[in-house]
Amino acid sequence: MRFLYRLVLIVVLMIIISYVTIHEYNDDSEVVKPEEVVFAPSALNRLDDVARTCDVTSPIKWRERRLPGQHRLGIVVPYKNRMKELQTFVPHMEKFLKAQGVDHEYFITNQLDDWRFNRGSLLNIGAIMSGAFDCDYIALHDVDLLPNQIELNYRFPEKGPYHVAAPGLHPKYKFSKFLGGILIMSKANYMQINGFSNKFWGWGKEDDEFRRRILLQDLQIYRPPQLKSGQKSTFIHIHGEERERDTKRTGGQRKIFDTTDVTNGYNTTTWDDACINQITIANRQVNMVEVNLMCDKKETPWCEPGLPEDPLTPEELAKQAKQEAKKRKRRP
Ligand code: UDP
Ligand code: MN
Numbered sequence: 001m002r003f004l005y006r007l008v009l010i011v012v013l014m015i016i017i018s019y020v021t022i023h024e025y026n027d028d029s030e031v032v033k034p035e036e037v038v039f040a041p042s043a044l045n046r047l048d049d050v051a052r053t054c055d056v057t058s059p060i061k062w063r064e065r066r067l068p069g070q071h072r073l074g075i076v077v078p079y080k081n082r083m084k085e086l087q088t089f090v091p092h093m094e095k096f097l098k099a100q101g102v103d104h105e106y107f108i109t110n111q112l113d114d115w116r117f118n119r120g121s122l123l124n125i126g127a128i129m130s131g132a133f134d135c136d137y138i139a140l141h142d143v144d145l146l147p148n149q150i151e152l153n154y155r156f157p158e159k160g161p162y163h164v165a166a167p168g169l170h171p172k173y174k175f176s177k178f179l180g181g182i183l184i185m186s187k188a189n190y191m192q193i194n195g196f197s198n199k200f201w202g203w204g205k206e207d208d209e210f211r212r213r214i215l216l217q218d219l220q221i222y223r224p225p226q227l228k229s230g231q232k233s234t235f236i237h238i239h240g241e242e243r244e245r246d247t248k249r250t251g252g253q254r255k256i257f258d259t260t261d262v263t264n265g266y267n268t269t270t271w272d273d274a275c276i277n278q279i280t281i282a283n284r285q286v287n288m289v290e291v292n293l294m295c296d297k298k299e300t301p302w303c304e305p306g307l308p309e310d311p312l313t314p315e316e317l318a319k320q321a322k323q324e325a326k327k328r329k330r331r332p
Contacts (some may be wrong), residue, residue: 079110092220157186
């Protein structure tokens with residue numbers, strides 16, 4: 001009798017285990033709903049578009065839900081025309097994160113439209129999508145910056161936002177307020193600060209605004225210790241010379257550089273259409289979030305590519321002259 005009881009128990013256990021394994025990647029069941037976000041009315045209709053497949057003949061492979069106490073990282077990469085870098089990025093990250101035992105999912109947010117590059121909006125959209133895969137924290141990650149020291153911690157940032165690509169470790173940027181490159185934070189913190197502003201088009205300044213949002217919420221930014229590997233080999237920056245930065249200042253965009261407008265952000269992000277295309281790179285499933293952004297040309301005329309460069313204001317001219325004088329002093 002006891003033997004029979006044990007046999008039944010073992011069979012039941014085996015059924016449960018095989019069910020759980022088979023359902024690790026399931027086709028159509030249970031979409032984990034994007035978190036309860038109160039979206040602005042203008043963005044409300046966009047909620048229907050969240051986490052939809054681009055190709056109706058191939059349904060999205062969702063992830064299993066996290067178990068209590070577990071964490072899952074969404075690697076959110078703002079992206080346009082960087083396939084060569086992405087092919088290097090994914091296998092590198094696979095190896096790196098395996099060593100840390102980090103459960104993760106990729107969201108490569110691919111800007112398809114012809115407006116100027118909008119890093120902030122792409123990160124907001126990737127963050128929204130990561131909710132549908134039950135990620136509770138995200139890495140805002142450049143595609144061309146590869147972590148190269150095991151001390152760089154990609155586990156859940158318990159204390160608060162963790163700036164992995166700290167000044168002094170990032171191969172290029174060392175000014176103390178720098179917050180770009182790679183930043184890891186909980187979804188809760190990301191929503192608390194209302195994500196990124198959607199108003200920045202073209203290269204730069206959106207991360208400075210993001211930093212002010214964090215500070216406004218009294219969150220402290222943590223960073224790795226200054227490693228011996230320093231700026232030289234803490235990261236590998238696979239930024240090819242042909243990859244030019246869109247640093248032109250046009251359409252009056254400078255006027256928002258020093259402002260902080262938290263009414264614009266995660267909850268007001270809009271797009272014309274967005275869908276998920278699941279591709280495989282180095283045997284790993286990667287979510288390409290294909291997106292056409294929307295630009296309100298009355299609000300941000302500088303989204304338009306190819307506008308003539310704005311003249312410098314008198315203050316900027318003075319600042320520039322000062323910087324050049326400083327440079328001349330340093331290198332006579
Ligand atoms: N990026 C992109 N396509 C572009 C411009 C930028 O995919 O045309 C993404 C890419 O992930 C890149 C990140 O935005 O790593 C930051 O841009 P970039 O490398 O030019 O900035 P850097 O930090 O090197 O000044
Ligand atoms: Mn770069």
